[in-house]
Amino acid sequence: MTRRHRFLAALLVALVAATVPGAAGAQTVANRELFEKSLEVARRAMEQYGTWDRPAEVRRVADIGYRVARESRYDGFPLTFHVVDMPEPNAFALPGGQIFITRGMLELGLDDDMLAALLGHEIGHVALDHHSKMQRRATLMNVLGQALLVGVIIGAEGSDKPRADDPYRNYDPEYRNQRGEMIQGTAATSLIISELLLRSFSREHEDQSDTEGQRWAAAAGFDPLGANRLFDLMGSRIPQDKKYGYWRTHPFFDERVRAGQARARLLKRDDTPGDADPLRLRTQAALLTWVEGVEVMDGDGYHDAVGKVSAATVRFVEEEALTAWPVGAAAERIRLARLHRLRDAEMARPALERDYGALVAAWDRQIEEVAALEPEAGFLATLRGERAGLAEQAASLYDEAAAVLAGGVFETRFLERFLSNWPEAPEVPRVSLLLGDAAARLGSQGDAVRHYLAAVEKAPGTAEAERADRGLKVLAPNLDRLAALERLSQQERDTELAGLAAERLAAKAATFQDIDNGAEYLESFPDGEHATRVSERMNVLADKLYAEVVLYQAIGDHVKAVERINKILTHAPLSPAADLLRDRAVLEKA
Numbered sequence: 001m002t003r004r005h006r007f008l009a010a011l012l013v014a015l016v017a018a019t020v021p022g023a024a025g026a027q028t029v030a031n032r033e034l035f036e037k038s039l040e041v042a043r044r045a046m047e048q049y050g051t052w053d054r055p056a057e058v059r060r061v062a063d064i065g066y067r068v069a070r071e072s073r074y075d076g077f078p079l080t081f082h083v084v085d086m087p088e089p090n091a092f093a094l095p096g097g098q099i100f101i102t103r104g105m106l107e108l109g110l111d112d113d114m115l116a117a118l119l120g121h122e123i124g125h126v127a128l129d130h131h132s133k134m135q136r137r138a139t140l141m142n143v144l145g146q147a148l149l150v151g152v153i154i155g156a157e158g159s160d161k162p163r164a165d166d167p168y169r170n171y172d173p174e175y176r177n178q179r180g181e182m183i184q185g186t187a188a189t190s191l192i193i194s195e196l197l198l199r200s201f202s203r204e205h206e207d208q209s210d211t212e213g214q215r216w217a218a219a220a221g222f223d224p225l226g227a228n229r230l231f232d233l234m235g236s237r238i239p240q241d242k243k244y245g246y247w248r249t250h251p252f253f254d255e256r257v258r259a260g261q262a263r264a265r266l267l268k269r270d271d272t273p274g275d276a277d278p279l280r281l282r283t284q285a286a287l288l289t290w291v292e293g294v295e296v297m298d299g300d301g302y303h304d305a306v307g308k309v310s311a312a313t314v315r316f317v318e319e320e321a322l323t324a325w326p327v328g329a330a331a332e333r334i335r336l337a338r339l340h341r342l343r344d345a346e347m348a349r350p351a352l353e354r355d356y357g358a359l360v361a362a363w364d365r366q367i368e369e370v371a372a373l374e375p376e377a378g379f380l381a382t383l384r385g386e387r388a389g390l391a392e393q394a395a396s397l398y399d400e401a402a403a404v405l406a407g408g409v410f411e412t413r414f415l416e417r418f419l420s421n422w423p424e425a426p427e428v429p430r431v432s433l434l435l436g437d438a439a440a441r442l443g444s445q446g447d448a449v450r451h452y453l454a455a456v457e458k459a460p461g462t463a464e465a466e467r468a469d470r471g472l473k474v475l476a477p478n479l480d481r482l483a484a485l486e487r488l489s490q491q492e493r494d495t496e497l498a499g500l501a502a503e504r505l506a507a508k509a510a511t512f513q514d515i516d517n518g519a520e521y522l523e524s525f526p527d528g529e530h531a532t533r534v535s536e537r538m539n540v541l542a543d544k545l546y547a548e549v550v551l552y553q554a555i556g557d558h559v560k561a562v563e564r565i566n567k568i569l570t571h572a573p574l575s576p577a578a579d580l581l582r583d584r585a586v587l588e589k590a
Contacts, residue, residue, distance in 0.1 A: 027279075027286035030076040033306045035290075038096025040309075042082065043316040045100070050085040052103040055369050058083045061101055062323050064112060064222075065119045066276040066283070071216040072120075074127035078286040080320040081119070087526050088574060089234070093122040095131035098320075108237050113217070113226025120213025128212065130205040210256055214263055221273035224264045231256065277325075284325040287317050326369070332379045335366050339386070352401055353413065356394035357420030363387035394421045402427060412438050429459035433468050440471060445481040446520065449488050456493060469494070476500055482508060482521035486528055509533045515541045519571040542568050542577035549581075 029035045051058065065081040077097030089104040099122045101115075110118065125131065210227070218224040295308045315338075322334045342362055346354045367383045374380075401418055404410055405427055415435050419428060436451035448471070455468035472488065476497060479485050485508065488501035509530035512518060518538040522531060545564040552561035568577050 027078045027282045028075055029078070029286065029290060035077055035096040036306060036309060036313075038077075038094040038098055039313055039317065042080075042094055042096070042098040042100075043313050046082060046084065046316070047312075052083040052085045052106075054083070054103075055365075056372070057106055058323065059326070059372075060112075061106075061115070061119070062280075062326075063276075064116050065099065065123070066280050066324070067220040067273065068116050068120045068213070068216050068222075069123055070274060070276040070279045071219040072123050072127045072212070074123065076129075077126070078283045078320075078324070079123065079126065080283070080287070080324060082320075082323075087522075089237070091118055091122050093125045093131075095126065095129075097126055099123065099126070108233055110230065110233070111226070113223040114230040114233065115226075116217035116220060116222035117214055117224075117227035117230050120215075120217040121209045122213075123216065124209030124212040125205065128205070128208055130209070206256060207259060210259060211263060215267060218267045219270050219273065220276075221270055223269050224267035228261055228264055280325045281328075284321045284330060287321040287324065288330060291317055291321075327373055327377070332382075335370070335379075336382070339363060339366060339383075343390070351397055352404065353417060355417055355420050356390055356397075357417075357423065359390050360387060360394070363390065398422055398425065405431070429455050429462060429464040432458060433464045433471075436468055436471055440475060445475065445479055446484040446487070446524075448475060449479070449484040453487065453491055456491075460493070472497060476504075479504060480508065480512070480517065482512060482517055482530070482534060483524040486521065486525050486530075505530060510537055512537060513541070515545065515567055515571045538572050539575045539577070542572040542575040546577035546580055 061083055062081045065079070069079045077095075079097045079099060082098060082100045083106065084100050084102045086102040087104045088102060089108055091099075091101045091105055093099045099119065101118065101122075105118070106115075214224055214227045217226060291314055293307065294314065296311050296314055297308050298311075318334045318337070322331050325331060339362060343359055346356075346359055363383060363386060367380060367387065370377055370380055370383065398421075401414075401422070402425070404414065405418065412435065415431050415438075418425070418431050419435070422428070432451045432455035436448050436455060439445075439447035439451060452468040452471045452475075456465045456472075459465050472494075475484075476488060477500070479488070479501070482505060485501045485505035489498050489505055491498055510533050512534075515538060518534045518541070521528065521534050522538075525531065528534075545568050549561050549564045549568075552558070552564070565581060568575065568581060572578055
């Protein structure tokens with residue numbers, strides 16, 4: 001049966017279920033306020049950490065997740081699944097039904113049975129309403145709106161808690177001197193998300209989720225021994241430190257292993273599990289029904305009123321609906337709306353400032369995803385036709401752009417668009433060289449190295465390549481940016497230059513001074529040879545920044561204290577120093 005035929009069959013089942021009072025698995029939003037607050041956290045978490053750029057893995061998680069979710073018979077909130085681009089192995093859930101698994105966890109090599117056990121566990125936390133029984137997490141959910149609108153206070157040592165009867169005093173510098181520093185924006189979001197997502201449940205709750213998750217996974221057709229293999233794998237691959245990754249959010253490892261082994265002997269895999277597609281279709285319908293019933297506010301900020309949300313949150317829910325059921329008319333509408341927003345924003349720019357390369361790449365990604373789901377889908381013709389139109393528009397502008405380049409009067413932005421729009425044009429080596437020169441003048445070492453290397457690789461032996469090579473040789477002895485050094489050390493054309501960069505990188509990995517330097521390296525090369533040493537150095541620098549926070553709070557220099565708090569929470573949100581800041585955060589409702 002093709003995916004299209006499965007869609008039609010599932011649609012029929014879903015329509016029938018929708019007409020039967022109390023139909024099993026009918027999707028609802030039991031608590032709209034809690035659902036919308038959870039959505040806001042989920043959106044901000046995904047904005048901060050990003051979705052792992054592996055569509056096949058995202059589909060795999062959703063496919064297995066909904067198979068297990070079907071067996072839970074949970075209908076309090078529509079369950080949704082997200083793959084977070086975090087290197088730390090973990091999995092967690094929000095009370096509104098949003099379930100997360102990190103890239104780091106999937107990279108451990110989980111087979112389908114292990115993944116089913118893991119997702120079943122997280123579904124258990126939602127279905128068994130464990131979040132409402134955690135006082136700290138419940139408090140945090142209650143103040144989410146206020147904290148995102150106003151900010152979060154990092155209390156000074158020995159400071160009093162804020163008065164609950166006067167929230168406006170949060171803005172009074174004299175009052176803030178007594179309490180600590182108010183942080184806002186990305187850093188505040190990081191702190192809240194970490195508190196909500198990276199805190200553990202009780203022993204009883206962990207046991208309940210293990211029990212039900214393992215049972216649901218077996219009923220969905222997965223081997224109940226997958227839970228045992230999952231524990232074995234994590235026990236061997238994840239350091240069993242209570243502050244590290246999975247163990248921070250899911251403690252009591254030894255007891256859970258023994259209980260899982262005992263349960264596996266009593267459970268049997270169901271070889272004829274039910275079809276999860278009707279549940280997926282109902283989930284999509286529930287999410288889109290919610291979208292239709294909200295008032296969209298201007299901007300992307302959080303709106304602390306039920307039924308009033310940002311356009312960004314609506315788009316996030318539409319993406320959840322697409323993951324829930326990725327084929328059919330609604331899915332096609334969501335895909336096209338997303339692409340057309342990108343196109344319309346780009347077309348509002350002057351012709352030679354449009355990034356057609358980025359647009360074509362976005363269409364290519366959708367074509368690849370749809371083709372993987374439905375190779376014969378008629379929707380592919382629509383996507384391919386629109387993509388061809390964009391490519392033709394870019395081609396029609398080439399002569400004009402080449403003339404501007406030859407004239408020698410242009411901005412750096414023009415050069416960047418040229419590379420994106422016409423990556424195979426004969427002018428590309430020159431454009432790359434010019435971008436490298438511009439980046440070097442501005443001190444952007446990473447961009448300079450990247451563009452110089454591109455000039456050399458695109459046209460070896462040419463005048464542009466020789467000039468770019470000279471630029472690299474001038475830069476290399478003074479490079480401080482770790483990511484730039486890594487790129488230079490990996491090029492194979494000049495072994496002497498690669499060796500110099502590798503030697504300098506080895507020394508700098510343990511001695512660099514700017515925490516954002518390390519963050520850039522880890523983002524660019526999460527599996528790099530020096531990733532562990534860079535992470536350790538990041539923790540040291542975060543500790544130093546934390547000591548400075550305490551010092552500046554003591555002498556009343558709020559600006560410098562907040563600057564350092566922001567650096568820790570933005571660049572090293574999983575460091576011990578960030579944990580200390582979270583412990584001192586004042587998040588009680590004002």
